[in-house]
Amino acid sequence: xxxxxxxxxxxxxxxxxxxxxxxxxxxxxxxxxxxxxxxxxxxxxxxxxxxxxxxxxxxxxxxxxxxxxxxxxxxxxxxxxxxxxxxxxxxxxxxxxxxxxxxxxxxxxxxxxxxxxxxxxxxxxxxxxxxxxxxxxxxxxxxxxxxxxxxxxxxxxxxxxxxxx
Amino acid sequence: xxxxxxxxxxxxxxxxxxxxxxxxxxxxxxxxxxxxxxxxxxxxxxxxxxxxxxxxxxxxxxxxxxxxxxxxxxxxxxxxxxxxxxxxxxxxxxxxxxxxxxxxxxxxxxxxxxxxxxxxxxxxxxxxxxxxxxxxxxxxxxxxxxxxxxxxxxxxxxxxxxxxx
DNA sequence: ACCAGATATTTTAAGTGTCAATCTTCTGGA
DNA sequence: TCCAGAAGATTGACACTTAAAATATCTGGT
Numbered sequence: 001x002x003x004x005x006x007x008x009x010x011x012x013x014x015x016x017x018x019x020x021x022x023x024x025x026x027x028x029x030x031x032x033x034x035x036x037x038x039x040x041x042x043x044x045x046x047x048x049x050x051x052x053x054x055x056x057x058x059x060x061x062x063x064x065x066x067x068x069x070x071x072x073x074x075x076x077x078x079x080x081x082x083x084x085x086x087x088x089x090x091x092x093x094x095x096x097x098x099x100x101x102x103x104x105x106x107x108x109x110x111x112x113x114x115x116x117x118x119x120x121x122x123x124x125x126x127x128x129x130x131x132x133x134x135x136x137x138x139x140x141x142x143x144x145x146x147x148x149x150x151x152x153x154x155x156x157x158x159x160x161x162x163x164x165x
Numbered sequence: 166x167x168x169x170x171x172x173x174x175x176x177x178x179x180x181x182x183x184x185x186x187x188x189x190x191x192x193x194x195x196x197x198x199x200x201x202x203x204x205x206x207x208x209x210x211x212x213x214x215x216x217x218x219x220x221x222x223x224x225x226x227x228x229x230x231x232x233x234x235x236x237x238x239x240x241x242x243x244x245x246x247x248x249x250x251x252x253x254x255x256x257x258x259x260x261x262x263x264x265x266x267x268x269x270x271x272x273x274x275x276x277x278x279x280x281x282x283x284x285x286x287x288x289x290x291x292x293x294x295x296x297x298x299x300x301x302x303x304x305x306x307x308x309x310x311x312x313x314x315x316x317x318x319x320x321x322x323x324x325x326x327x328x329x330x
Numbered sequence: 331a332c333c334a335g336a337t338a339t340t341t342t343a344a345g346t347g348t349c350a351a352t353c354t355t356c357t358g359g360a
Numbered sequence: 361t362c363c364a365g366a367a368g369a370t371t372g373a374c375a376c377t378t379a380a381a382a383t384a385t386c387t388g389g390t
Contacts, residue, residue: 023311024303025296028203030318035200036245037325038193043378055346072369080201085347087370092345109355109368131190138189140324141317146188149317152310153195159305160202212348220376237339247378252340254376274338274385 031156038137045133050126055081055089056098057130060115060123063099069114072101098122196321203302210298215291220246220254221263222295225280225288228264234279237266263287 043054062078063070070078076086090113093099098119101111115123138146208219227243228235235243241251255278258264263284266276280288303311 023308023315024300027303027311027315027318028299030315030322031196031200032204034318034321034325035196037322039197041325053345073367081346082348083369084349084371088346107356107368111369134193135189136328136330137325138192138321140327141320143188145317145320146192148313149321150188150192150195152306152314152317153192153199155306155310156199156303156314157195157202160199160206160302162305163301165301218375238337246376248338249340249342249379250377257375272338272386276339 038134041137042130042133045129046126049129050122052126055085056093057123057126059086059089059093059113060098060119061127063113063115064120064123064127067114069102069112071110071112075113093119203299206302207295207298210294211291214294215287217291220250221258222288222291224251224254224258224278225263225284226292228278228280229285229288229292232279234267234277236275236277240278258284 039054046052046054046057058079059075062075072086072090073083075090076083079086090099090101094101097116099113099115101113103111105112141149204219211217211219211222223244224240227240237251237255238248240255241248244251255264255266259266262281264278264280266278268276270277306314
């Protein structure tokens with residue numbers, strides 16, 4: 001996982017810039033700590049209950065709705081990770097017999113990755129659990145609050161994209 | 166980082182569980198993608214502008230407000246990462262002469278880590294930039310929206326903590 | 331004084347992540 | 361046809377991450 005940390009909160013108190021400044025930083029740290037905690041819990045569960053990892057789960061999720069499979073490049077684009085990274089994860093999934101990688105098109109550079117039957121069945125089980133875990137973590141948040149959050153986070157996303165520099 | 170991904174959105178459409186279910190998953194994925202994008206941008210900037218990494222920045226941030234330094238254990242507790250992890254990061258910071266690790270108390274098991282003068286100065290510069298980057302990314306979010314988000318995220322955090330299982 | 335267990339830290343093994351270099355295969359113009 | 365460069369994928373070097381094993385040191389009870 002990922003990385004850290006919620007402690008950049010540290011220097012927040014110092015460095016008094018514009019009033020807006022401190023708020024952005026504090027909001028960012030709160031956002032970060034929420035998603036880190038949720039993600040960490042999912043990782044632990046995935047390991048405990050299915051002896052797998054989040055990246056492997058993510059690859060399988062991307063493949064699950066593509067019966068015809070995805071090329072390595074499509075996979076890395078879908079997951080927003082580097083090409084070389086996908087190679088390693090797919091290799092491990094192949095060892096576990098959860099996916100296959102074949103060269104079948106006319107272009108022999110292109111490798112297509114596909115879930116096996118075992119992979120599909122395994123993923124179904126994992127996805128059901130995953131959904132339950134997330135549900136449970138958000139159980140204390142009302143539908144109205146979730147809707148609010150969806151909207152506000154869309155705004156954040158928009159702000160980020162708008163200020164690409 | 167690491168890690169991924171915003172594409173678990175994939176299977177969200179299938180697996181129609183309770184109506185609340187799908188919302189949690191979608192909210193979680195939106196939360197995740199926001200924080201991943203922000204974090205990635207900070208990583209890139211830190212590398213481009215200061216040839217450093219986010220974990221190193223985080224360690225320095227934790228040390229910055231502790232003139233007397235922190236032990237390795239205090240550091241890993243503050244950053245919410247494993248003990249062994251901190252060892253490697255601090256080693257690299259030592260090579261860069263940004264921190265020092267000394268054994269000074271009566272207990273020779275305990276190593277104290279402290280920013281050097283160079284480390285302190287370097288961190289000040291980095292923190293100022295870091296703050297600007299975050300500010301800019303949130304520039305399109307109003308103060309009212311930020312306040313709302315703070316409140317709602319506190320609720321999320323509370324919900325997560327309440328449903329530890 | 332001794333030594334069993336506790337505590338602080340480092341080391342190790344395996345996975346994830348990046349970028350840059352390399353390998354293979356294709357493609358389009360001369 | 362031929363070949364320079366583009367495109368898909370893997371490999372290698374490095375950094376980060378964890379959990380578990382190994383080291384080193386301390387502490388308290390006998």
